Amino acid sequence: MHRSELVSVLNDVLKPSQIRDFCPNGLQIEGKEHITKIVTGVTASQALIDAAIEQQADAIIVHHGYFWKNEAYPITGMKKRRISALLNNDINLFAYHLPLDIHPDLGNNAQLAKLLDIEFEAGLEPGSSPSVAVKGRLRTPMSAEDFADKIAQALERPPLVSNVRNKPIETIAWCTGGGQGYIDLAAEQGIDAFLTGEASEQTMHSSIEQNIDFFAAGHHATERYGIKALGEYLAEQYGLAVQFIDIDNPV
Known part of the structure; x- marks a missing residue:
């Protein structure tokens, strides 16, 4: 599936334009154009990114992505390491916050x-x-x-x-x-x-x-179950290879 088609599918299903949120919903980091393998997870942590790299994923779809309201603008430290890993491996990052809640x-x-x-x-x-x-x-x-x-x-x-x-x-x-x-x-x-x-x-x-x-x-x-269900929907409806990876978090 072409990246633009996946953007269209996700936006059509989740309708992010209909709700005000604390972060941008949709494609947050651009990677390769053609997407066949997707990793889903709750949060775009370094551990999830590393797992996606290991699985040779073309895209990651999460509930908690980046660029939150009141977040510092500079791309340094932890943020720099995460974004660098995505860019260096040409992995797309999609994030849907409130649209996936509701x-x-x-x-x-x-x-x-x-x-x-x-x-x-x-x-x-x-x-x-x-x-x-x-x-x-x-x-x-x-x-x-x-x-x-x-x-x-x-x-x-x-x-x-x-x-x-x-x-x-x-x-x-x-x-x-x-x-x-x-x-x-x-x-x-x-x-x-x-x-x-x-x-x-x-x-x-x-x-x-x-x-x-x-x-x-x-x-x-x-919040494990919405992103998992979204991945299962994409696999069933569009034949994409989707793997849910649960990076455990006690909070």
Whole structure:
């Protein structure tokens, strides 16, 4: 597939022009024109780039790429080493941040919901379309302890849990990654529990004082599944060789 065709396919599927983001979405580093082998991963770290070089990949597609808002402009140090490795090996780097979070089927929120048997109902943010945080209900209501066990099994790591209700969870809101700030909006709407990747110091106070159960299952762990699903879609629909490489991260 020609690079320009892959750009068109990805932009058509993920529609980055429809959402404001903190980074450029799409082709971030230009490499070779013809693409047959792709590596996907959560973050464009040096370890992922090195793995892609070893696999002789033509392109890398990630959720967390480069050139974030308020990031320093100079290409030095770690940034220089990463970009040099891509350029020296003629590897394209594609990155899709919020567009990959919110996609109704391939997105991180949608894929996490499938994994944990959560039924999507609506966006959590009133008047915001699309909504980065979403809400729904557990297909099978369960205690916070049982839901924590389910998360641990599915994501292969135990979540941080604030169990304050001591009642079965029926309704739930969620936002993969660093979405802990949405807990207050979920509490305002009377939702039983909130699930995200990270926690801040104030998150636990919000959980306790607003009587909403809280689960932090890991930024990386909750965002592995959208990029993996996107790669599987490209392989199935376009016959590309795609390999998902999970560079583990405890955060």
